[in-house]
Amino acid sequence: MRVLAVLTAGLLAVLPECSGALVDPLRNEVIALNPRNIMDSFKQYRDRFPGGILFYKDPAKVEDILTDYWEPLSQELKGIARFGAVDCTAHSSLCEHELEDMGQLDASGYVVSLYPSLPRPPRALDKLPTKEKLKSRILKLVPQAKYTNLVTLDDASNYFKVDANIPKAVLYLSDKEEPPTFWHALAHTFGDRMAFSFIGKNGDKTIAQKLGLSLGTPTVAVKTKDTRLSSRSVEQKILKKRPINFQEIQDWLNVHSETFARGGGVDLKVGASSPDRPWLREELPQLTKASHKDLCFGLREGFCAVYSAGPDDLNETGEDLRDSVKDRLTVIKAEVKRPVLKFSWVNAEKEKEVAGSMKLANGSFVIINPHKRLRYSTLEDASTVQHLFAFIDKIKSGDGKFVPLKQVPTFVGKQKQPDEL
Numbered sequence: 001m002r003v004l005a006v007l008t009a010g011l012l013a014v015l016p017e018c019s020g021a022l023v024d025p026l027r028n029e030v031i032a033l034n035p036r037n038i039m040d041s042f043k044q045y046r047d048r049f050p051g052g053i054l055f056y057k058d059p060a061k062v063e064d065i066l067t068d069y070w071e072p073l074s075q076e077l078k079g080i081a082r083f084g085a086v087d088c089t090a091h092s093s094l095c096e097h098e099l100e101d102m103g104q105l106d107a108s109g110y111v112v113s114l115y116p117s118l119p120r121p122p123r124a125l126d127k128l129p130t131k132e133k134l135k136s137r138i139l140k141l142v143p144q145a146k147y148t149n150l151v152t153l154d155d156a157s158n159y160f161k162v163d164a165n166i167p168k169a170v171l172y173l174s175d176k177e178e179p180p181t182f183w184h185a186l187a188h189t190f191g192d193r194m195a196f197s198f199i200g201k202n203g204d205k206t207i208a209q210k211l212g213l214s215l216g217t218p219t220v221a222v223k224t225k226d227t228r229l230s231s232r233s234v235e236q237k238i239l240k241k242r243p244i245n246f247q248e249i250q251d252w253l254n255v256h257s258e259t260f261a262r263g264g265g266v267d268l269k270v271g272a273s274s275p276d277r278p279w280l281r282e283e284l285p286q287l288t289k290a291s292h293k294d295l296c297f298g299l300r301e302g303f304c305a306v307y308s309a310g311p312d313d314l315n316e317t318g319e320d321l322r323d324s325v326k327d328r329l330t331v332i333k334a335e336v337k338r339p340v341l342k343f344s345w346v347n348a349e350k351e352k353e354v355a356g357s358m359k360l361a362n363g364s365f366v367i368i369n370p371h372k373r374l375r376y377s378t379l380e381d382a383s384t385v386q387h388l389f390a391f392i393d394k395i396k397s398g399d400g401k402f403v404p405l406k407q408v409p410t411f412v413g414k415q416k417q418p419d420e421l
Helices: 002-014 059-076 092-098 102-108 131-139 153-161 181-193 205-210 246-254 292-297 323-335 352-357 385-397
Strands: 031-033 051-056 082-087 110-115 168-172 195-199 219-223 234-238 303-309 341-347 365-369 375-379
Touching: 051 059, 051 092, 059 082, 059 110, 059 131, 082 092, 092 102, 102 110, 153 195, 153 205, 168 181, 181 195, 181 246, 219 246, 292 303, 292 341, 323 341, 365 385, 375 385
Parallel strands: 031 082, 051 082, 168 195, 303 341
Antiparallel strands: 051 110, 168 219, 219 234, 303 365, 365 375
């Protein structure tokens, strides 16, 4: 019964609130947004993906916009951009918060607002262009992703040698000078699970030949395990169709990325015999005896931000965070993009040595520098994103006060170490 209640509560957060609602989540890719789900379903993704929201008063007046614009674009750009709709009659306060000028909504009955990637602010459109022009505008909002341009043989050799445990994705388009938008979107989607590169018209043809690619044939390739510039351990997918099916390529690449993570201190291997590391796939993983190297103390770059969870932060079982706490931390994680931070949380009630070694107060954040000299710095007030921003900026400017940590604290979590499984 409890499980049913939880599932019902979750569905109520996303289902339309009346039978006459514009968006049906069972039929539409467009997300029916409300004050309860706008952060989790839309805003938290703005560090990587653009999107758009249709604000409306009368569903009957915008059915054509949903049918002719919003739903087709949501399907065509699935994985690249996110699309939502807000009923401003039911959620007037949300519309007032999101729209600078309510006059446009009052005059026309609807407003289409585009949301670029952060930190750029959203912008309401004065008028609705054609679907293709609107699609073009949204694609231009996709942020540039990090990728390696393989021009020379040295570029390629170095690319495959670095981060040996990370699968390397290669896009080969001999008629293009730069990778198209979908490649940037894929790089954002996979993040640290996969490295991305591009061989274009300026690239040495020998690179493609050594990888076993057919010259002149648009191809996506993935190289795993082997670090040499060769066709060994290379999987290929020829791009036969244009426009390119983003979801199809994403699904294909995902097979090669599931067991990898950048920067971890453990050598991850592909195959069914690999230990399960669910924390590598979780949005807010828990720092435990099993996960602490992957999530923090084995990192070779960046910092880790750890939230110290006390009794008030935990659910009834005392084993996981309350949903409201998860929501708040997810928002903070989505907003904070500087510097490189790996987020996790620790059960301060159970991991008393961990909490004591860094003098963690319940509800506080600790920023840990795990490489070179092990050091930490605590932030007692983590109530807002601004507090964390200011704290991180101090660290970046060299003003952050780090305290030496003599050794990695001992964890007592129930989970076993991967080599003990």
